[in-house]
Every structure is written in structure tokens, then in C-alpha cells.
Amino acid sequence: MKKLTIFLLSALCMVSMQLWAQRFVDVPLLSPVAGGPQLVRLQVVSDKIIRVEATPERAFPAKQSLIIVPQKPFSDYQVKQSATAVTVSTRSLRAVVDRSNGHVRFFSSGGRELLAGDGAGGMKFTPFTVPEREIGADSKLTEAQKHGWTWQATFASPADEAFYGLGQHQSEELNMKGRNEDLFQYNTKISVPFVLSNKGYGLLWDSYSYCRFGNPAEYLQLNGAFSLYDRDGKPGGLTGTYVGKNGEQLVRTEDSIYFENSETIVNLPRGFKLNGSHVTYEGFIEAPVDNLYRFILYYAGYVRVFIDGTEVVPERWRTAWNPNAYKFNYALKRGKRARLKIDWKPDGDVSYCGLRAAAPRPEAEQAKLSIWSEMSRDMDYYFIAGNSMDEVISGYRTLTGRAQVMPRWVMGFWQSRERYKTSGEIERTLAEFRQRHIPIDNIVQDWNYWRLDDWGSHAFEADRYPNPQAMLDSVHAMHGRFMISVWPKFYVTTNHYRQLDARGWMYHQAVRDSIYDWLGFMGSFYDAYDAGARKLFWKQMNEELYSKYRYGIDAWWMDASEPNVRDCTPMWYRKALCGPTALGSATEYFNAYSIVNADAIYNGQRSVNPGRRVFLLTRSGFAGEQRYSTASWSGDIGTRWEDMRAQMTAGMNFSMSGIPFWGMDQGGFCVENRYMAAQTAFDQTGEENADLQEWRELQARWNQFGCFIPLYRTHGQWPLREVWNIAPESHPAYKSIVWYHRLRYRLMPYLYSMAGAVHFSDYTMMRALVMDFTDDARVNNIKDQWMFGPSLMACPVGYYKARSREVYLPRQRGWFDFYTGKHYAGGQTITASAPYERIPVFVPEGSIIPIGPAMEWSDEKPAELINLYVYGGRDAEFTLYEDENTNYDYEKGQYSTIKFSYHSASQTLTISRRNGRFDGMLQQRRFNIVLIDAAHGRPLDLDKPQGRMVKYSGKAVKVKL
Structure with missing residues (x-):
């Protein structure tokens, strides 16, 4: 239907009427006040998503979003007006605009208030002009681009509300109710303008500038x-x-x-x-x-x-x-x-x-939902309702783009360090994994594989990498994958810098100020906000790395994508270093660099090699980045126990920010001197002193933790992080790390099914307990337990020498110890055993976990035999997803699913008819069904568990257990 804008004029206020099928509803306020809006606009995106725009001007600005993808027109809603309010209703949602102040209230279809603008300051606007020092001397900004609005939106919040999301931050905070968070991008800090409530909604605001959640004032x-x-x-x-x-x-x-x-x-x-x-x-x-x-x-x-x-x-x-x-x-x-x-x-x-x-501030004021944006064209946010947190996140991805199915190998183990210095180190390291029969899929080349003074050339230094093609062929011959670090950074002496600079696509402030990096050279970052710059950036990568080596590069590590031109500078200077951008000031576009940079690589690779799945790992992130097959990691974190604990809350909140693939430097990146000294002493004497004992236990605990997050990757500065460099084979740290490597690969059917659900069902893999047990208030701020998928509750150990820990078992289910099969009633806190070699893991009643064969890489063998662990006590479902692992044929419908359904009362498992097909699909396979319930607990047996063997050829099967 043709778009139509409704202007509800004050002369018609006394007339009650209904209007149908309108795309925009514009509401002029009756008596606008200074600092408030003149005009509020509602746009119904779907049955459960309503966009709100507000402006203190007489008209809305023309603009394009960097985070919102095109939406299908939606017309199934009604509009009513009265003298005091305008109401927009869908089958599931109702939004009411107060015509006196512009505040919006949202209600469920049953009349329950979900969110409401609050108080005299519910919508505040202040004119903003970009400070001259943030603009830069060579600015081409127009006068209009130098001006915008600082805005604040405040909403009432009941005492039992909890807030999550906002990206990835490092203060060990999970529930953000009553807390403050500055939202900007930096190494170890990712800011996403999305907040998720346990009350059935989320807010996504379309602003790219520095923002604040909580107290709007600067510290x-x-x-x-x-x-x-x-x-x-x-x-x-x-x-x-x-x-x-x-x-x-x-x-x-x-x-x-x-x-x-x-x-x-x-x-x-x-x-x-x-x-x-x-x-x-x-x-x-x-x-x-x-x-x-x-x-x-x-x-x-x-x-x-x-x-x-x-x-x-x-x-x-x-x-x-x-x-x-x-x-x-x-x-x-x-x-x-x-x-x-x-x-x-x-x-x-x-x-x-x-x-x-x-x-x-008064605690009542601090407890409200408050969002502050430094510079935007107007206030612009999306209210997303849902019956569950998953449904709200699905709405977020409806707006910002569906996540891709990651290549299967991404679910395996990655080995990295800072850094492999030669092709020989790369090949020898991977060969050592294979010789020791330790599972691995991906080996990572970190920065400085180029000549020292040639950053941005993307060229291997010949003395250290004499034959990159042979190196890549060797990695692939060992069934490995190869990821390489590429920064959006260029030394001024490189041809790539000159190519970009000639077209006006380089940031100049760092060069103008003669800033030299820690290696002693000068350079800057390219302007990823320009479409032409993005195409040239990819062209340079393609010519020097991708096509040049016959697509031997399997994945891209996009480091420093905040962008981080220089560490430890004041905020105003960071903006000066990162602009002006092609779209406007760096002040206005401060937080969104990583998403436009991801666009360059994702669309670039698909244009050259459309059949191979793209994978990007980026140190920063932003709303919508998941649509570019992008994962993020938590940057150059420290190597201490508190840093490990901080990654637990960081990963949960990042996942609840709608971006499903996240990881960390297992073991931490930056190392204390005492650990380095301990390793040096061991290398000289062979003796394990107290600091080395702690280092090894820290590494073991961190790898145990890492098994239960989306990306399983170790990385860091010296001491070296390969398991044999952490501890000898006889050491419990070595044994534990290898055991969890092997467990990760046995779980591959479970992991890859989750990867499929991320795409097809907008699923979230790393799940704070509040996502699945929302009506149990005791889980709102549990910072060190989470569900990894539907069936595994990970409970890592975050303290040195701890050999037990408290675990809360949510009341909605009974629970089984994953290792022993022992049953526990829900709704209690237990002291769980946590020996050096293991962390507590629990499985809720009504779970099905497919466990595949032992493998040393993710596609070593098909899962012809799956041990299907069924945890009784209630009904259960699980859908096994399979496809061709590395291509985009799934977008063409070439994949299969098999649904398992367990009926607890009759103890019957139904294996559905297989849906779909793909090349290479198993036609015949076996499922060994292992039932565990309160009366029949049994320990985990990964190799030969006793169960009921079923042959399966794609037709439905019922099995009485």
C-alpha cells in the first residue's frame, strides 16, 4: 500500500476515529515546551515492534540507518485519537502517545503496561555543535553535519525489573538495573545500543554516538x-x-x-x-x-x-x-x-x-531506564515486545539482520598466540596437535607477519614466510583452517595508504600530529564509512591475500576495529583521530566503525567467492553486526582470576545484546610479570614454583570455561598457550584441557545444531539463566552460571584453589549432574564438587543431548552413530541440524533437520521423519538412546554408553525406553 503520513491536527482532537493501514503516525504536540519534542512519530514495523521518533524541530530529518535492514510493509494496525492522546494498536501491542509531552506508553494486548515515558524529563533535547577540536583541520563537514541534538529518554521501571545487554563490559556486572554504563568502543569494551528487560521487551536506539545508560551526567x-x-x-x-x-x-x-x-x-x-x-x-x-x-x-x-x-x-x-x-x-x-x-x-x-x-541521584531516579545520546539527528528508538527474551532478540534481528550459519569448523577449537612469527611456527604447531591427537580446527596468524615498516601492505615478509601458498596448503593438508589478522591501519609509506589517501579515504589527524605507534612508525586508519573506501580496502585484501593464495585464507581477524588509532587518549582526541567520516563527524558516528568495516569484508568475499562462507572475528561490535557473519571477542584482557570472572558477565550481556557469536582470549592476553618470571624459571630449572602452579591452574580453569561458550579459542602473550607449553602431559592442567577439547568435539552435533538455530530461529547460544528461567527472580543476577544451549548449565570455577563452588539450580526443573547422572531437585543452592580437572555442569530435566564420535577436526567423520542422551522427568525436544558445513547452499534450502521428541509419561522417544536434504547427507545412521532419569542415574560415558540402538534411514521411528 502507498505510504501515507497522518497529521493529527488539533482542530480534529475531539473527533474519535479509526485509521487503517498507515505506515507513519505523526503526532504534533499541543503545547511544546522548551527542551522537549515538537513532533513524535510512530511507525509500526510488525505486530510486536513499534518505532518511535521524536524531534524538537518542526519536521523529521531525512536519514538512512546503518543498523536497520529494509523491512516488509506492515499494515495490520489501528489508530485512534482523542483530545489528549493518540493510540496505535496491533494484535499484540498498544502504544499511546501523550499529546501534552510526547511520552509514549506501551501495553500488551491484555492491557499490561510494559514501558512508559517518565516525568517531566522523559524526553529531553539539547542543541549540540561538534567542538572544533573534534573535527580536524581538513574537515569537509557541512554546517548541517556539525549540528545535531543531544537527547535523553527516561522511562519508569518497577522495582523487580532487570536490564541486560548494552554490549560487553568489564566490571563483572550482569543485571544493569540501577547501574551506569558509558557506551563507547574501546579495546576490551564493546557498546551496543540495545537493552533487554525481563519484563517482556527490549529497546534498540538508532544512534551511533557516545551514549550513556543510567546517569546521563559525566562522572x-x-x-x-x-x-x-x-x-x-x-x-x-x-x-x-x-x-x-x-x-x-x-x-x-x-x-x-x-x-x-x-x-x-x-x-x-x-x-x-x-x-x-x-x-x-x-x-x-x-x-x-x-x-x-x-x-x-x-x-x-x-x-x-x-x-x-x-x-x-x-x-x-x-x-x-x-x-x-x-x-x-x-x-x-x-x-x-x-x-x-x-x-x-x-x-x-x-x-x-x-x-x-x-x-x-535519588535511588528512585537511578532505578529508572535512562538513555542518553551525545549527538543524533533526532531521538529514534524501536520498542520490541516478546513473550520471552528469545522472542525479543528475534525482533532485534528482524530489525538489524539475521545471523548467518557459521562454518562448522568455527565451533571447534582455535589455537592462537601473540604471535606466530614464521610459517614454520604455524606448521609445526598444527603438526604437534595432530601428533598428540588433540582436536583442533583453526590456527591463527596474528599481526606483524608483514615487514616491520610495512603495516597495511597485507604482504607476508619473505624472510619469515618464504612461501605462503605452501604454508596454507600444508595447513589444509593437515585438515586445519587458517585465520589471519588484518587491521584497517596503514603506514604512510605503503602503496595502500597512498591509494586510499588519493581518494580522500584516510583519517589524517594522526599523521598531522606525527603520532608514531609502539613500533616507531606513523600511519592511520581508513574511512570505512565511505562505500568506495570499503571496496578498495577489500580489493587490496583480495589482491594481496585472498585471490593471490587461491582462497587459502579461511577467515579474517579484524583487529582494532573500534577503531583504535592510538591507545589511552582523551575521548575528544579519539574522535579527532577517527574522522571526519564520509557520513559526518566522528562525534556523530563514533561507535559504528566496526559494522561498516565488517560490511567491506563480508560483501567483498562473497563477491569474489560466493560459495564459501565468510567468517570475521572483530574486536569491536555494534548492533546488526551479526548479519555480516561476524563474531566478536573481548579484546586484550588481563590474565587474572578477576579478569576471567569478568568475561562471564561480559559474554552473557553481549549475547543478550542480540549478537550471538562471542569469545575471549582463553587464559587472558596481557600477562603479569610474575607469571612470565615463573615460566622463565621453569624453563631453566624444570621446577614448578608457586606462581607457575597458579598460572597452570588459571589456564586449566579458563579452558574449562571456554568449552561452554560459542567460540573456543585460546590466545595471549608469552608464556605460550599451546597446551604442551602450559604443562607437561602428566600434569592435571594438561589432562583437563585436553579432556575438554575432546568433549567439545563430541558435542559437535549439539553445537552445530545451535549454530543452525541461531540463523533459522534467532537463537542465542550463551544464555544467562534469566533467559530460560525468567520467572525465578533468584537468577536475575547470577553472574557465573549460564545455559550453553538448551541442555547444559555451565558453572565455571573463578577462584584459585577452589575445589567446590555453590551452584543454584533454578526451581522450574530438576537437574542432573552431567558427569555422574545424579539427580537434584530444583529451587536449591548446592555445594558442587569442582576438582582441579572439572567444572560443575548440570543438565535440566527434559533435555536431549546428541553426542557424536571422537574427532580431531570438525568434519573428520560424519556422525553415523550419535549417542542420544535423554534426560527424563519431563517432556523434551531437540532438533538436529545438518548441512554442507562451509558453503551457502543452506540459503537455497539444502539442509536437513531431524526432530527428537521425548514423552516423559510413556517414556517414549519419537525420531521424526527427516526433513530436507543436501549433498553428502547420511542416508543411514544409528542413534544409541541413553535414558537418564531420577531413578536411573548413570555416569557420562562418551565412548560406549549402554542404551537402546536404533537404525535410522530417514523415516519416523518411535522407541519405548
Whole structure:
């Protein structure tokens, strides 16, 4: 039907009427107020998705979205108006616009309020002009591109609501209710403008700028949030004491602790050698009001924080070149001084430390759903309703694009390190896996395979890689896959830089400011927001890597895709370094670089080799990235137990941000000096000291954790991360890591079926417990357990020397110990055994887990025999998905599914007729059905479990167990 815009004029306000099949509903407000909207627009996208736009101007801007894909027209809705409101209704959803202030309220079809704009500040607009220092001297921005709106949307939120999503962050936070999160891209930090509620909805806002969730105000310096006193009670600042490694001492007053970036660390004592020093900041803070204060700590080196003698931040560490942020809360009373102590041990001559506090707010205000965007053309968000969190995420992917079926080998194990330096290292490492019969699919070439001064050439350095084609052929002959790192970065001396620059497609600020990277060379990043630049970027990759080596490159590692032109710069300078873009200012498009860069590779490869599935791993991410066959990982994280624990919440929230494939550097990337020293000592003496013992246990626990996330990949700086380099064969760390490698491959039918469900059913693999047990409030903030698919609850061990841990078993199901088959009632917390070699894993009643043959690579053999574990106690279903593993024939319908249904009362399993077909499909196969229930627990047997053997030729079969 032809698009039609409805203007509901005030002269018609008293007339009740219904309007049908309209694409847009524009609602002018009766008496617009300063700072509020003049015009609100509703667009019905589907039965459960409504778009809301609001503007303080008289008309909406013309714009195109980077994250929303074209939608089918939808006309099955009604519009009603009254003197005070305009209502748009579908069969499942009702949206009501208040004509006095523009607030929108959303209701289910049954009348339950799902979300409502709140208070006088429910919609706020402030004119925004891009600061000159963020634009750059060679800007071609028009005047219109320099201006936009800062907006804030605030919604009421009941006390029992919980919020998830927002991307991947590092403060060990899961439920974001009442919390603050700054949304920008950085190494270890991925920001996605999507929040998911346990109340049956999600919000996706179409903004690419720096945003904030929670408190819309910037964190304050300590002297802006509190009255400060030194350690002797003198007002004006804290006491800073700097003790050098040789005993030299300096004491001075600090009016704030904000040494967080390249601009502010100059305020540290000049000439003082930080590396090896011990710094303390101590004194008193006095709060202006009673409040639960929310702090953010920024640190490199070792740091602890104490308030009134309580250790509010136990020791944390991060390498000097890659600081981290951590948040904590503390209640303070008005006018009462609290003793503050920051204990800091820098581990580099350049290091960072900062502590700030959010402006105090009443808890009732803090608990609301609040979104702030620095710069947009207008306020633009999508309300997505759903009867489950899966249904809401499905709506998100309806808007932003369906995820691809990843190549089957992606579900296997990947070996990486920072970095393999020669083709010989690559080949020898893969050969060692094969000789030891340890399963592996993918080996990864990290950065600097090029000549040192030739970053951006994409060319292997001949001395170290004399015959790249032979290397690739060797990897493939060993049944491996090869992934290679490609940065969107170019040294000014490369031909590729000159090609891009000649067309105006390079960012110049870094070159203009003569910024040299850590290798001592100068370069910058290309402008991925320009379609022509994206095509040229791919052309260069294709000519130097892809077609040149007969498609021997199997996957792409798109590093530093934030983009990260330079580490540790202030926010304004990061924007200056990353623009201006072809679409507008870097301020407006700050967060979306990774998705346009992914577009370049995905569409580029499919244009050259349309039959092979694309796979991209990217350090950043954004809404919609899943449509480009893209996964993300959590960047250059530290190698400590708290860093491992932080990846649990990071992975769950990233998955609930709608992007299904996520991983991490198993074992951590940046390594403490003590672990490196321990490895060096072992290499010299063969003795395992205390630090090496801890290192090996940390690596074992991290690999156990990694078995139960979408991407199973180890990576990091020295010490080396191949299992035989972590520990000898006789060591429990070695044995445990290899056992979980083999388990991962036995689970391949389960894993690949989930990969199919991600595409065909918008499934999410790594599932916070709230996704499956939403009506059990006890799961809302469980940070260290999750469902990996429908049938495995992973419960990793995140503390050194722990040999047991508490596990909560959600009340909706009974549960089985995955290893022993022992049954437990749901709704209780148990102390689960966690020996060095194993982490607790539980299976809910009503589960079916297909376990395939032992394999050393993902397509070594077809799953002719599947041991089908059926966990009784209630009815169960599972659909086995299979296709050709690496091509796009599934898009043409060439795949098969077999549905298993278990009826608990009759103990009958039905194997459905096989649906679909594909080349190479097994015509005959066997299923060995193993029933486990409360009365018949049995231990896990991966090789020869006792069960009921069934021959299957594609026809339906019923089996009485």
C-alpha cells in the first residue's frame, strides 16, 4: 500500500476515529515546551515492534540507518485519537502517545503496561555543535553535519525489573538495573545500543554516538563530587605519597585523582620514575548528600581501594599500556567524612590511575531506564515486545539482520598466540596437535607477519614466510583452517595508504600530529564509512591475500576495529583521530566503525567467492553486526582470576545484546610479570614454583570455561598457550584441557545444531539463566552460571584453589549432574564438587543431548552413530541440524533437520521423519538412546554408553525406553 503520513491536527482532537493501514503516525504536540519534542512519530514495523521518533524541530530529518535492514510493509494496525492522546494498536501491542509531552506508553494486548515515558524529563533535547577540536583541520563537514541534538529518554521501571545487554563490559556486572554504563568502543569494551528487560521487551536506539545508560551526567572528579581533606584533615585535597623503587619519596596534595589518559598523566610528578614505585592517595571525602555513590576506578598496574578501612576494591591489575575500568558502589552520609585510601603500584614508567564518582541521584531516579545520546539527528528508538527474551532478540534481528550459519569448523577449537612469527611456527604447531591427537580446527596468524615498516601492505615478509601458498596448503593438508589478522591501519609509506589517501579515504589527524605507534612508525586508519573506501580496502585484501593464495585464507581477524588509532587518549582526541567520516563527524558516528568495516569484508568475499562462507572475528561490535557473519571477542584482557570472572558477565550481556557469536582470549592476553618470571624459571630449572602452579591452574580453569561458550579459542602473550607449553602431559592442567577439547568435539552435533538455530530461529547460544528461567527472580543476577544451549548449565570455577563452588539450580526443573547422572531437585543452592580437572555442569530435566564420535577436526567423520542422551522427568525436544558445513547452499534450502521428541509419561522417544536434504547427507545412521532419569542415574560415558540402538534411514521411528 502507498505510504501515507497522518497529521493529527488539533482542530480534529475531539473527533474519535479509526485509521487503517498507515505506515507513519505523526503526532504534533499541543503545547511544546522548551527542551522537549515538537513532533513524535510512530511507525509500526510488525505486530510486536513499534518505532518511535521524536524531534524538537518542526519536521523529521531525512536519514538512512546503518543498523536497520529494509523491512516488509506492515499494515495490520489501528489508530485512534482523542483530545489528549493518540493510540496505535496491533494484535499484540498498544502504544499511546501523550499529546501534552510526547511520552509514549506501551501495553500488551491484555492491557499490561510494559514501558512508559517518565516525568517531566522523559524526553529531553539539547542543541549540540561538534567542538572544533573534534573535527580536524581538513574537515569537509557541512554546517548541517556539525549540528545535531543531544537527547535523553527516561522511562519508569518497577522495582523487580532487570536490564541486560548494552554490549560487553568489564566490571563483572550482569543485571544493569540501577547501574551506569558509558557506551563507547574501546579495546576490551564493546557498546551496543540495545537493552533487554525481563519484563517482556527490549529497546534498540538508532544512534551511533557516545551514549550513556543510567546517569546521563559525566562522572565527576573527586573534588567535584566531595569535599576533600588530606590525611591530616586539612581541606583542599588528598595526600599523594610517591615512593620510588630506590626509596626516594615525594609527598604532595592532589585535588583529584585523574591520571587517566595521555592528556592528564602529565599532571603526575614530573621526573618521578613510576615503574616499580608505590603510590598512595589518602585522606577523607565528605559527601554533600546521603547517597549510594557510584564510583569508577581506572587503573594500570596493581591497585586497591579502601573506604573507612573496608577494602572496596580488592587488588586488581592491568598492564601499563592497556588500562581497565572497574565500578563499585559505597553509601556515604552527608557531612560525615569517610577515610579514602588508594594503594597503587604502577608497573610501567607510563601508567594510569583515576577515581571518579557519579553525581548523586535519588535511588528512585537511578532505578529508572535512562538513555542518553551525545549527538543524533533526532531521538529514534524501536520498542520490541516478546513473550520471552528469545522472542525479543528475534525482533532485534528482524530489525538489524539475521545471523548467518557459521562454518562448522568455527565451533571447534582455535589455537592462537601473540604471535606466530614464521610459517614454520604455524606448521609445526598444527603438526604437534595432530601428533598428540588433540582436536583442533583453526590456527591463527596474528599481526606483524608483514615487514616491520610495512603495516597495511597485507604482504607476508619473505624472510619469515618464504612461501605462503605452501604454508596454507600444508595447513589444509593437515585438515586445519587458517585465520589471519588484518587491521584497517596503514603506514604512510605503503602503496595502500597512498591509494586510499588519493581518494580522500584516510583519517589524517594522526599523521598531522606525527603520532608514531609502539613500533616507531606513523600511519592511520581508513574511512570505512565511505562505500568506495570499503571496496578498495577489500580489493587490496583480495589482491594481496585472498585471490593471490587461491582462497587459502579461511577467515579474517579484524583487529582494532573500534577503531583504535592510538591507545589511552582523551575521548575528544579519539574522535579527532577517527574522522571526519564520509557520513559526518566522528562525534556523530563514533561507535559504528566496526559494522561498516565488517560490511567491506563480508560483501567483498562473497563477491569474489560466493560459495564459501565468510567468517570475521572483530574486536569491536555494534548492533546488526551479526548479519555480516561476524563474531566478536573481548579484546586484550588481563590474565587474572578477576579478569576471567569478568568475561562471564561480559559474554552473557553481549549475547543478550542480540549478537550471538562471542569469545575471549582463553587464559587472558596481557600477562603479569610474575607469571612470565615463573615460566622463565621453569624453563631453566624444570621446577614448578608457586606462581607457575597458579598460572597452570588459571589456564586449566579458563579452558574449562571456554568449552561452554560459542567460540573456543585460546590466545595471549608469552608464556605460550599451546597446551604442551602450559604443562607437561602428566600434569592435571594438561589432562583437563585436553579432556575438554575432546568433549567439545563430541558435542559437535549439539553445537552445530545451535549454530543452525541461531540463523533459522534467532537463537542465542550463551544464555544467562534469566533467559530460560525468567520467572525465578533468584537468577536475575547470577553472574557465573549460564545455559550453553538448551541442555547444559555451565558453572565455571573463578577462584584459585577452589575445589567446590555453590551452584543454584533454578526451581522450574530438576537437574542432573552431567558427569555422574545424579539427580537434584530444583529451587536449591548446592555445594558442587569442582576438582582441579572439572567444572560443575548440570543438565535440566527434559533435555536431549546428541553426542557424536571422537574427532580431531570438525568434519573428520560424519556422525553415523550419535549417542542420544535423554534426560527424563519431563517432556523434551531437540532438533538436529545438518548441512554442507562451509558453503551457502543452506540459503537455497539444502539442509536437513531431524526432530527428537521425548514423552516423559510413556517414556517414549519419537525420531521424526527427516526433513530436507543436501549433498553428502547420511542416508543411514544409528542413534544409541541413553535414558537418564531420577531413578536411573548413570555416569557420562562418551565412548560406549549402554542404551537402546536404533537404525535410522530417514523415516519416523518411535522407541519405548
